Amino acid sequence: MVLSNCAHFDRETPSSELSEIMTSADSYCLKYFPIEGLGQTSRDILAAGGAKWENLFPENWATEKDQTPFGCMPLLYINKNGKEVVISESAAIDFYLAKQFGMLGSNQYEEALIGAFYTSTSSVMITFVSQVTWNQSEAKKASLETFKERSFKYWVKAHERHLIDNGSNGHYVGNELTLADIRTTAFFNHLSHQPEGPELMEIVKAAPALWKVMETVNNHPKLAKYRASEDYKTLVENTIGFYKDPFAAVAAMAAK
Amino acid sequence: MVLSNCAHFDRETPSSELSEIMTSADSYCLKYFPIEGLGQTSRDILAAGGAKWENLFPENWATEKDQTPFGCMPLLYINKNGKEVVISESAAIDFYLAKQFGMLGSNQYEEALIGAFYTSTSSVMITFVSQVTWNQSEAKKASLETFKERSFKYWVKAHERHLIDNGSNGHYVGNELTLADIRTTAFFNHLSHQPEGPELMEIVKAAPALWKVMETVNNHPKLAKYRASEDYKTLVENTIGFYKDPFAAVAAMAAK
Numbered sequence: 283m284v285l286s287n288c289a290h291f292d293r294e295t296p297s298s299e300l301s302e303i304m305t306s307a308d309s310y311c312l313k314y315f316p317i318e319g320l321g322q323t324s325r326d327i328l329a330a331g332g333a334k335w336e337n338l339f340p341e342n343w344a345t346e347k348d349q350t351p352f353g354c355m356p357l358l359y360i361n362k363n364g365k366e367v368v369i370s371e372s373a374a375i376d377f378y379l380a381k382q383f384g385m386l387g388s389n390q391y392e393e394a395l396i397g398a399f400y401t402s403t404s405s406v407m408i409t410f411v412s413q414v415t416w417n418q419s420e421a422k423k424a425s426l427e428t429f430k431e432r433s434f435k436y437w438v439k440a441h442e443r444h445l446i447d448n449g450s451n452g453h454y455v456g457n458e459l460t461l462a463d464i465r466t467t468a469f470f471n472h473l474s475h476q477p478e479g480p481e482l483m484e485i486v487k488a489a490p491a492l493w494k495v496m497e498t499v500n501n502h503p504k505l506a507k508y509r510a511s512e513d514y515k516t517l518v519e520n521t522i523g524f525y526k527d528p529f530a531a532v533a534a535m536a537a538k
Numbered sequence: 539m540v541l542s543n544c545a546h547f548d549r550e551t552p553s554s555e556l557s558e559i560m561t562s563a564d565s566y567c568l569k570y571f572p573i574e575g576l577g578q579t580s581r582d583i584l585a586a587g588g589a590k591w592e593n594l595f596p597e598n599w600a601t602e603k604d605q606t607p608f609g610c611m612p613l614l615y616i617n618k619n620g621k622e623v624v625i626s627e628s629a630a631i632d633f634y635l636a637k638q639f640g641m642l643g644s645n646q647y648e649e650a651l652i653g654a655f656y657t658s659t660s661s662v663m664i665t666f667v668s669q670v671t672w673n674q675s676e677a678k679k680a681s682l683e684t685f686k687e688r689s690f691k692y693w694v695k696a697h698e699r700h701l702i703d704n705g706s707n708g709h710y711v712g713n714e715l716t717l718a719d720i721r722t723t724a725f726f727n728h729l730s731h732q733p734e735g736p737e738l739m740e741i742v743k744a745a746p747a748l749w750k751v752m753e754t755v756n757n758h759p760k761l762a763k764y765r766a767s768e769d770y771k772t773l774v775e776n777t778i779g780f781y782k783d784p785f786a787a788v789a790a791m792a793a794k
Contacts, residue, residue, distance in 0.1 A: 291651060293703050297712075301645035352658045352696045367647065373629070374653035378646070389557035390634070391623065395547060397630035402608045412668055440608045447549050456553075 287349040288357065288368040303362045304369075304378065311359040312375075313338035317521040318475065320372045321356045322468040323461075324379055325517075326499075329508035330459060331383030337513065344536060373404065380461035392455050399444070399454050399462035406437040407469050414478060415528055426478055434482065438489050441466070445491035452498030459502060466492070467499035475521040543605040544613065544624040559618045560625075560634065568631075569594035570612040573777040574731065576628045577612040578724040579717075580635055581773075582755075585764035586715060587639030593769065600792060629660065636717035648711050655700070655710050655718035662693040663725050670734060671784055682734055690738065694745050697722070701747035708754030715758060722748070723755035731777040 292300060310328060314321030316339045328335040340346045340355070347353050351370040358375045360367040369375055377397075380386045386393045410433075413425045448454060454462035473482050486492055499505060508514055524531045548556060566584060570577030572595045584591040596602045596611070603609050607626040614631045616623040625631055633653075636642045642649045666689075669681045704710060710718035729738050742748055755761060764770055780787045 289699065290703055291700060297643075297647045298645055300647035304646045304650065351654065351700070353692050369650045369654060371654040371657040373657045374650050377653065378650050387553075389554055390560045391553045391556035394560065394625045394630050394634050397633065398607065398625060398627040401627040401629045408664065436609050443545065444547060444607070447546055 288351060288370075289349050291351060292367065300367045303365050303367050304360055305382075307360045307362050307382070309334040309336075309361045310379075311336050311338050311361070312356055313340070313359065314356040315339065315343075316517060317524050318468070318472050318517055319521070322472065322517075323376050323465050324356060324358065324372065326464045326468055326505060326508075327376065327379040327383055327385060327461070330464065330499075330502055330504050331379070331385075332504055333383070373400075376400070376461060376465070380464075385458075385460045385464070387455050387458075387460060392460075395455050396460050396462045399441070400465045402437065402441070403462075403465050403469050406433055407472070409433045410473070415476070415525065430482065430485065434485060438485055438492060442489040442491050445495065450491040450494060452494045454495070459499065463495050463499050467496045470496045471500075471518075472521070475518060476525050544607060544626075545605050547607060548623065556623045559621050559623045560616055561638075563616045563618050563638070565590040565592075565617045566635075567592050567594050567615040567617070568612055569596070569615065571595065571599075572773060573780050574724070574728050574773055575777070578728065578773075579632050579721050580612060580614065580628065582720045582724055582761060582764075583632065583635040583639055583641060583717070586720065586755075586758055586760050587635070587641075588760055589639070629656075632656070632717060632721070636720075641714075641716045641720070643711050643714075643716060648716075651711050652716050652718045655697070656721045658693065658697070659718075659721045659725050662689055663728070665689045666729070671732070671781065686738065686741065690741060694741055694748060698745040698747050701751065706747040706750060708750045710751070715755065719751050719755050723752045726752045727756075727774075728777070731774060732781050 310333055312321060312324050312328065312335065314324075314337070316337075325335075325337070338359070350357060351368075354370075356370075356372050356375055358369050358378070360369065369378060377386070377400075380396075385396075387396050410429055413429050413433075414422060417425050445454060448456075451457060452463070454460060454466075470483070470486060473479050473486075476482075486496075500509060566589055568577060568580050568584065568591065570580075570593070572593075581591075581593070594615070606613060607624075610626075612626075612628055612631055614625050614634070616625065625634060633642070633656075636652075641652075643652050666685055669685050669689075670678060673681050701710060704712075707713060708719070710716060710722075726739070726742060729735050729742075732738075742752075756765060
């Protein structure tokens with residue numbers, strides 16, 4: 283597939299036509315680095331939703347960066363009958379896909395709850411990524427302790443409470459798979475593949491309702507099949523390799 | 539107003555009833571610290587939308603923190619005929635309010651664009667807040683330079699390009715006020731009231747299409763009236779005072 287330069291959003295085609303492609307798409311391509319990270323929630327929605335989709339990976343990110351709307355990935359290419367729409371920013375992509383595949387609840391209140399859980403989880407993941415993953419090596423140990431004792435413990439406590447309120451049934455809202463369940467599970471899978479994974483997942487283990495969300499999502503028939511695929515296994519291997527020394531991994535990528 | 543303990547979301551009332559209150563609300567209360575920060579986008583939507591609304595401020599945040607869904611604000615209290623729904627997390631609140639007041643575009647494509655601009659702006663603001671505002675004083679100068687030269691310059695360049703694509707008309711999408719316009723303007727107003735404001739706003743000044751968004755939003759008739767109100771002026775004064783020394787301001791708040 284030839285990747286189009288999408289530094290510019292499509293402003294030529296009437297937005298109603300682009301919208302029609304988005305609501306009745308026949309296939310999708312998700313472009314992101316070949317790791318889990320910020321692309322995995324979208325991938326998991328596509329897999330759980332039984333979509334026709336494939337991964338795209340940058341061949342030379344240094345030059346491709348300037349051909350994206352904001353200099354970042356993921357990007358989602360939405361296709362219908364050979365026509366294409368490109369959207370950007372992981373949250374915008376995740377919410378669009380969740381809506382497409384019926385994972386945003388059944389009314390405005392449920393959508394607001396799902397949006398709140400999603401945002402809360404994304405925030406704590408950003409905190410981890412900025413304070414631990416990308417911190418200077420000499421600051422990492424203290425930052426990890428602070429993250430564990432403050433942000434993460436508080437997040438676990440709050441989410442566990444809300445899950446108990448929903449009957450500890452493996453879902454955040456009602457009895458259905460939603461974006462909130464998938465987002466939290468993608469976060470846990472990401473954490474599990476970090477050097478700091480074991481000690482952080484110990485904290486999650488002590489919160490049975492949270493643990494059950496992860497098990498429920500990972501055992502969803504379509505997702506269990508996806509997790510067993512070579513595609514996903516490669517992403518996991520890459521994730522583990524990348525985060526052993528993320529600064530070196532980025533330097534290697536830039537030198538390519 | 540007596541504030542309810544909302545550590546728990548309402549799971550008793552049928553969600554369809556809560557949803558009905560949300561879609562036909564008659565008034566709103568936004569609870570947040572008495573500064574602009576992460577509460578201002580919601581306040582600006584409420585003001586621009588001509589809603590009946592008021593601010594709530596914590597009286598003793600140390601005790602009230604545990605009475606919120608995630609230990610953070612803003613919270614939005616949505617009222618109809620004496621009934622109340624509480625939602626949490628700034629992004630979830632902003633998107634709900636934007637939908638209520640017709641600021642999410644006219645179709646799925648426009649909504650995805652608005653969501654992407656919103657998220658891109660929130661991300662660069664979080665980068666500023668974590669790398670500059672809350673960084674150790676000895677690291678601030680170097681971090682500010684990095685923020686200016688990398689994240690912020692790239693963000694400005696990308697957004698300016700997308701605004702030119704829309705005709706440099708003071709709006710991100712079409713010819714109407716949307717959440718994207720309000721989010722970017724709230725970010726600029728926040729920046730303007732930081733110690734680092736002058737040099738950062740110089741960079742924005744060199745991007746006329748971005749500057750025009752801010753002028754268009756701030757001159758919107760309902761928002762111009764709100765900006766001139768004592769309520770807003772006090773928020774601005776508090777914001778300037780708080781960010782002169784944010785660590786000291788937080789310590790003072792905790793000691794209350």
